Amino acid sequence: MKRKLDYILKSLALALLFLSGCRDPFEPEVTDQDLAALVVEGFIETGGEISEITLSRTNPIRNSESFRPEAGARVILKSESGEEWAFQESQNGVYTFSEFLDQGMTFQLEITLPNGRQYLSDAMSPIITPDIEELGFIKDNAGVEIFVSTKGNEEAQYFLWDYEEDWIFRPGVRSQFFFNPATKDVEFRKTDQKIDLCWKSNLFPKIILQNAARFADNTILQRELVRIPNRSEKLTERYSIRVRQRAVNQETYDFWEILRKNSDDIGGIFSPLPSLIRGNIKSVEPNGDNVIGMVSMGKSASKRIYINAQDVAPWPYFIEEYEFCRLDQDTVLIANYEREFSSGSRLPVIPVVVVTTTIGFRAATRQCTDCTLRGTNIKPDFWED
Incomplete structure (x- = not known):
């Protein structure tokens, strides 16, 4: 979910600005003040896969910059037994490490910025994510729906999904x-000079959540993840999607649910207020800066499928x-x-x-x-x- 939170927060701010004048003519006073609140997001993998923490700053509404990385920080994961693991800054504002961690212990994330300010997460207990039972697709009159099915348990009831899409496309005129x-x-x-076949990628910033406890036997059946509309270039030739499934605790689920409701249902009188968005990262100082973000940890599950044009034929594209x-x-x-x-x-x-x-x-x-x-x-x- 790299940079997803930055995207959602800025979209939310813009939506609030435009919707404030939907019923009556109104010129809201929009401040250009740069609050530059720290934004922390990430998931710590316990099974040896790459863990990634992204640090950035919020933008003023009129600022076109999409990502303001917080570089040069010291990011440390600490276990309840006193062990420590240091993250390395792989690119500006992005901190990574890979390690096998004890699933039965609790951990905290400590962040120290170049200016000396420190932040600490609440204690985190890893959750092992059940496997994805099915990742499939259905073609209907509106296009192609890609869905996921899984089964929760007592320890894993709240699920969050993200995904990466890749597809082949061709130019309008092919030249050799x-x-x-x-x-x-x-x-x-030559082969490495070809320009008549390319790949395109997309990491979609949509929030996809589900509470398995709502369903019989904690079974989530065919939860829609992606809707590919008719005539999309994604199914021109060959398409692939990799879905990552993560079981999270209720606090993490509630955090992302608030963001989802504000981004999807903005303007409703019963929508949660943006001021409720906080997370599990706090300043060490009693009156320290506000922080927005959520870090969770556990062992995620993933699956990839491919869809060929003939699987959904006929597929006219534009x-x-x-x-x-x-x-x-x-x-x-x-x-x-x-x-x-x-x-x-x-x-x-x-x-x-x-x-x-x-x-x-x-x-x-x-x-x-x-x-x-x-x-x-x-x-x-x-x-x-």
Whole structure:
């Protein structure tokens, strides 16, 4: 859930601003004061996987900056027996470590900022997350629904999910060629130069929660995670989703539920107030700065599935960026290759052959032919063909 809390808090502030004038004309006084409250979020894995804590600062409403990292902090995990583990800053504001931890002990997270201010979490008891029993999909008239099913127990009743999506897409016009300025000729692209097949990723900042105690035998059946609408490019060729399931305590569940209600149901008279959002991280000083955030720990569970276009066929798709992509009608003759292609704004696509001799190429814009402008042509390490 890296940076998810920052995204939600800023979205909530903007929603409050706009909705304040829904019924009657009203010009709210919006302060540009930078409160710069510390935001802490993360999950500590006890089974040897990478644990990640993100430290950042809140933004003024009119600030377009999406993430203000709090760098240079000292982040320490302490056990009730006195053992300590130090997090390393893998990138600005992101602190990670990997360790196998005793599931039967309690822990606290200690944060010391470069200015000397200290913060401490409440005592945390790890929760072992049950396995995901099913991760599947259903196609209906509205598109494709991806769902998860699981079964809770007495120790694990409150669940939180996040996910990562990856998919293949193609540009509007496919080209296998490029202009080589060294030879001043058009050549075939090598495998690592391909621009006609790319991958795109998405980490969606939606809050997905469920209380298993609401259901018979603590069984959660087909909880919707993602809705892929008709004509989405995600199912153009091959799509993958990795879902991570985490069992959390009631305090953590309530924290994220308040955020969910404020972000999804903003404006309702019965919605929880944003002022109720606090978390389990507090300043060590009696009158210290306010902190927003929640850190929990345990052993998570994850699962990945792939969906091919033929699994949901027919699937007509639409990519707005390629709506008006077409091949140029005129042929770029050999003598004009350097003039037409050296800038890279236009690329050769289809050779024009007279009898057995190539006399030139029909071309298209780079925006229409180069998928790396919207994604990457490097296959993800996990990807299975």
